[in-house]
Amino acid sequence: MNTSRFGHIGSYLPGDTFRSRLELRLTGMHRPVRAGIAGSQHTGAESIVMSQVYEDDVFGEDEIIYSGQGGRDLKTGHQISPQTENDRNLALMKSAETGLPVRVLRKVFDDEFGTEVFRYEGLYCVTGFEYGPGKSGVNVWRFRLVPVRFGV
Template identity: 45%
Template sequence: MPQDNRQPPIPLNDFRPGDTFANRIALSLSGLHRPRRAGISGTSAHGADSIILAGMYEDDIDAGDRIWYAGHGGRDQKTGKQIADQTLDAYNMALLRNVALGHPVRLIRGATLRNEHAPTEGYRYEGLFQVRSYERVRGKAGFWIWLFYLERLVPDRAG
């Protein structure tokens, strides 16, 4: 269960889409995504502030500006396969909270994603995404997962 030992929020203007990080340690030290292992950063009370899309869950779908993000849990750490149902744990609750509060989340893509949207190495900050909806569905492996639908927020170019 994630602890709520977060620092004050980092101003959004401290990072720009396209900023890159060599590894999870550099990413964590930057403050953009503090957890060094978890893909979801945040709390069930305040919502998620960042997520990493790195190809770790077979049910993730990366369509560039639209993402279907499989929640946390049920994955075997050694094989990477989904072996159990996902529960409504604090990580998944954090993303559900974003829907309720209307708060966007920072998206970071990892090179392990291995698609046309992924960086060639390390991790890249992609910008803000709105968590539009979620549902509990049977994933490809037959287990219940939480699937979150996100859309990129386009900055106001007029201002």
Template identity: 45%
Template sequence: MSKRVFGHIPNVYEGDIFESRIALSHSKVHRPNQAGISGSQKEGADSIVLSGGYEDDLDLGNIIIYTGHGGRDPNSKKQVAHQVLSDKNKALAINCQNQLPVRVIRGANHKSKHSPAFGYRYDGLYKVTDYWKKRGKSGFDVWLFRLEKLEVDRGSIFELNEDSPEYAKATRTAVIHQRINRDYQLTLKVKEVYDFHCQVCHTRIVTNAGFYAEAAHIKPLGVPHNGPDTLDNLLCLCPNHHIMFDYGGFTIEDDFKLVGLEGELYVKAEHRLNREFIRYHREHFTT
């Protein structure tokens, strides 16, 4: 049974040009002849192609906002239905949660200054750092995936066998990304307000360095969400509920009742949450 390779393909180098999708498939850089995402919802995605098919794509070079699969009319290519987090889209979500790299190929038809003049160009490895739902330009829901460029040792190749996963030894990687200047005094403040207790489960984690909790932004920082680094956009959560919240495992109603979990969010009087940010999370991160 063929293995799915997460990483560089041997003897294929960043910047290599392929004249057609068939050539891409034969090289094993991107196996499907038509689909833009190569992967499965059980394993993850090993490669994607930027070919200009989706109007909500945003290509900034080292950062890509990539539109998921589905909902387009096969003839007009227009978006005519909502996308769902399944199949190829779920494959990219698995990459995000399991930190699997994805190969990125840009096609000449992709309207970007970063695209090649002709054919298809292999542009290296990216990691999926975030994914969310939004109402697209067409008026239908689409799933978007934020990809950040990776600089990876050529020897770092992950292979996945559908029957028995086998991964190469871990190697050091250097990540190219834009850093966001966070106010760490605010993160400490929200933890102190709740005495390091999770606002969902009320757990307080004890370590040999003291108590531990995490500050979670309701509306994420950075492009494309551009949420503010302010106290009314922060929650104090345990690691489990932080991950669940970031990946849409639960969300919050305007009256602070939880959706996806029982109960309601514990909110102290001195911590005034902005319901606009709560609505944003509810609209963009739940299925």
């Protein structure tokens, strides 16, 4: 049974916030409680979470550079071993091939509540990827995502 869900979920819109990874899972916005990439190498990536833990991630207004999964030291956040073509990284590669949109969620500080939340940034397409040395000198996958613009 394929339970992949691409695109928007329910009535959630960009800018909506979620208090925890568990809430993301319960709402269907991002199913894994820990992993940053939801999906598989067969169907593509449904969603990603930018949790400010990978040093090579870059969030920009017109594009995102998203580091692949794996090889990160949990204590320092630095890459200590090369990333591999694991199922989650292959999911993002498949998304580049299919063109299906990926939901992007990002951990941000919420001034109103004085805590970190996960904000839905919207739908993005993976337009390319590369493999090479990251900031720590270890090879990482870097995926380029651009916002899906409707009615342009």
